[in-house]
Amino acid sequence: MTTDPNQIQLTADGKLKHFLTIEGLSKELLTEILDTADSFISTQERAVKKVPLLRGKTVVNLFFENSTRTRSTFELAATRLSADILNLDISRSATAKGETLMDTLWNLEAMYSDMFVVRHADSGAAHFIAEHVTPNVAIINAGDGRHAHPTQAMLDMLTIRRHKGAIEGKVVAIVGDILHSRVARSQIHALNALGAAEVRVVGPATLLPRDIEALGCKAYYDFNLALRDCDVVIMLRLQKERMQNALLPSESEFFKLYGLTTEKLALAKPDAIVMHPGPINRGVEIESAVADGPQSVILNQVSYGIAVRMAVMAMAMSGQQASQQAAQQADDDAQGEASA
Amino acid sequence: MKYLHIRDARVISPDQQLDQICDIYVGEGRIRAIGQKPAGGTIESTLDAQGLWLLPGFIDLSSYLNEPGYPHRGTIASETLIAASAGFTHVCAQPLTRPVADSAAVVQLMLDKAASAGYTRVLPLGALTQGLEGEQLSNMVGLRNAGCVALSNARQPIKDAYVMRRLMEYAATYDIRLFLHANDAALSAGGVMHEGPTATRMGLAGIPETAETIALAQILLLAEQTGAKVHISQISCARSIEKLRDAWQHGLPVTADVAIANLCFTDACVNGFDSHFHVQPPLRSEADRQALLQAVNAGELAICSNHQQHEIAAKKAPFADSAAGMAVYGSFTGLLMGLINRGELELNATLRALSSLPAAVLQLQTGLQEGELFNASLIDPMAKTGQGLGGKVVATFVDGYRSFRTDVDSKAAL
CATH class of the missing domain: 2.30.40.10 (Urease, subunit C, domain 1)
Known part of the structure; x- marks a missing residue:
């Protein structure tokens, strides 16, 4: 039983070798990811955007759940690191033919893949693959069920750092469907590790999971109250099926209570920024005037997304190689001793 | 001699x-x-x-023997051998077989297999509803006559309170014993673990305690109304014990058991997504575990294994996709001795919970x-x-x- 995710995702000397969750990662490591991403942002502004860090490596995008946006940014990030990239839409190929998840992955591993970028509808899917299936392939979690979406959270942290100077001391509100949100869970862990003053989660009781405050945040039902003194307002996407599941009465009532409008935003600090992991539902969780307004950094988030994914992929690949070399060395030593 | x-x-x-x-x-x-x-x-x-x-032989009030129908998981011979290695002499077999144990032929086959293996006595639990589908009553009298010690729906949902009422009335007519699982299917739908801080952190869909307590209240009220002879299989939370005590105070002759897993583990074990701890009923909070231990020590609950062997591939999957159920016979003695050695269970109470209490439920000598x-x-x-x-x-x-x-x-x- 592995209860500490870092036993899987970190090397013996504390470097990233998979990127599964933010939970348990140190401030130093998260800061290293942000610093590395920052350095890639400058390369993104050049005419030639490629760096050779993953040259000769094969990255497989394994999306068991559809997501054009996230997949595209991972694809761009891998391309800019000079990796070879393979996009597999697993949701309608292998598993539809009855192949198990493990068989699919072992086949890909046999093709000498170096990194899997995994999106899966089950919480813990990336952990499962890293722990039980292909531990020698670097696994990047691109979203697992309701559990974690660590690269999204890190690009959000980069956005806050670049626009607000730092995460330390900031008051951050995360608004909407927390219950189903892997993004919110990863953001809460990242904000706490990086020293945010207060993390607030905002929504009706049907969308705030039980005992959410145990993650290190404060639950608010009243959006107006939650906006007071906020430096950062993060709006989450509201899925239409929540209405059918008796979680909400209607989009209009939700917008009235938790939609971010110009008037509501005025309750936060005057220099507060507005974020959204996308894709946005205009008029459901956010008013167009706010989404396109001066305090919105939603499009910046998208461009930082590539830099953050480059950083994480480069770091995990290097950690994975180091850990395999160490294992190989230990093997050689053991053999040397045995023959001596 | x-x-x-x-x-x-x-x-x-x-x-x-x-x-x-x-x-x-x-x-x-x-x-x-x-x-x-x-x-x-x-x-x-x-x-x-x-x-x-x-020690007196242990009597297991719930086990899944996988025969007939699931030879890749186990057989009556393999499962009763490992049950005997855990000190069990009598094993109640849940009717979740293929075909379901809703006919005398399947029950007879189970008894024959058990007799020829000879490791433990097997006490078949007949299916309470046809095909375990929760809608039509099974041939209850026929199943009893074929050798079923009680009828169970093997944690498959009963369609609604109407069906529950009618099957209790029918069973009461012929004094047939019912083993019922308290689980409100609508409240537990989609859930894979206890609804609480761990489920929230792991992003796994939770099963609230009310899925059990509401169903339990319904069963107790209907048992009182119909006079059915009811045993509650595998309760998991403290509030259920309160509901049972209330029923006992009103003189209702209902009995109940707890699975060994719920005495040993809590929802915190699911940290790390270990599918080994994917069980039904779910592992609940430490407070629930303590209350269950206390009820065993007070002589209020029997202990069952709720043993369920799955094929390896069924457990090797992301948590929510993995099959629920724990194969516990292999570690049963160690788990039990651990509880006793840590002082969590008293030896005499433990032995009663594994022998005289289940014997009383089944009207056996022990x-x-x-x-x-x-x-x-x-x-x-x-x-x-x-x-x-x-x-x-x-x-x-x-x-x-x-x-x-x-x-x-x-x-x-x-």
Whole structure:
């Protein structure tokens, strides 16, 4: 039983070798990811955007759940690191033919893949693959069920750092469907590790999971109250099926209570920024005037997304190689001793 | 008469207020004497049981034996062998087989297989509804006549309160015993673990306690109305014990059990997405676990294994995709001794929860006393197993016949 995710995702000397969750990662490591991403942002502004860090490596995008946006940014990030990239839409190929998840992955591993970028509808899917299936392939979690979406959270942290100077001391509100949100869970862990003053989660009781405050945040039902003194307002996407599941009465009532409008935003600090992991539902969780307004950094988030994914992929690949070399060395030593 | 002589065992049988190191003589399947050899007869063989505990045979109120229908998971022979190695002499088999045990033919097949394997007695639980689909009553009387000790829906949902009422009324007419799982299907739908802080952190869909307590309240009220003979299978939370105590205070003769997993583990074990801990009912909070332990110590709950072996591939999957159910017979003795050694369970209460309480539910005889059938196990309480857990069953006896034995170091006489 592995209860500490870092036993899987970190090397013996504390470097990233998979990127599964933010939970348990140190401030130093998260800061290293942000610093590395920052350095890639400058390369993104050049005419030639490629760096050779993953040259000769094969990255497989394994999306068991559809997501054009996230997949595209991972694809761009891998391309800019000079990796070879393979996009597999697993949701309608292998598993539809009855192949198990493990068989699919072992086949890909046999093709000498170096990194899997995994999106899966089950919480813990990336952990499962890293722990039980292909531990020698670097696994990047691109979203697992309701559990974690660590690269999204890190690009959000980069956005806050670049626009607000730092995460330390900031008051951050995360608004909407927390219950189903892997993004919110990863953001809460990242904000706490990086020293945010207060993390607030905002929504009706049907969308705030039980005992959410145990993650290190404060639950608010009243959006107006939650906006007071906020430096950062993060709006989450509201899925239409929540209405059918008796979680909400209607989009209009939700917008009235938790939609971010110009008037509501005025309750936060005057220099507060507005974020959204996308894709946005205009008029459901956010008013167009706010989404396109001066305090919105939603499009910046998208461009930082590539830099953050480059950083994480480069770091995990290097950690994975180091850990395999160490294992190989230990093997050689053991053999040397045995023959001596 | 020829006797099996077991020498110098610590004989513990709480219902007989027996806990002493003594000899025991078994002849023609029954205990003939505890202490002095009976007059006449000869000793056929002697077992040196110094340092071992001789306990009443355990009676398991819930187990999934996977036969007929799931040979890749296990068979009646394989599952009862490992049950015997955990000290069980009687095993109630849930009707979740393929085909479902809703006909006399399937029940007869199970009994035949069990008899030819001979490791434990198998007590079939017939399907409460046809195909376990929760809608139409099974041929309850026919199943009872075929040898079912009770009827169960194997945690599959009963369609609604109407069907629950009618099946209780029908069962009550013929004094047929029902083993019911308290689980509101709508409230637990989609859930894979206890709804609480761990589920929230892991992003796994939770099963609230109310899925159990609401269903339990419904069962208790209908049992009171219909007079059905009801046993509640595997409760998991503290609030359910309160509901049961309330029913007992009103004189309702309902009984209940708890699965060993819920006494040993909590929802915190799911940290790390270990599918081993994906069970139904879910592992709940530490407060719930403490309340369940306390109820066992108070003699209020029987302990069952709820053993369920799955094929390896069914457990090797992301948590929510993995099959629910834990194969516990292999580690049962170690888990039990762990609870006793840590002082969480009292020895006498534990033995009652595994022998006399389930025996009372099933109206069987149990306990180590002269004249009774010899159903017992010999345990080495100091044995170390591979997992470092203490305790190991050395031999199990079913109706005087030694159904299981291991060879243990210096105790090679066994």
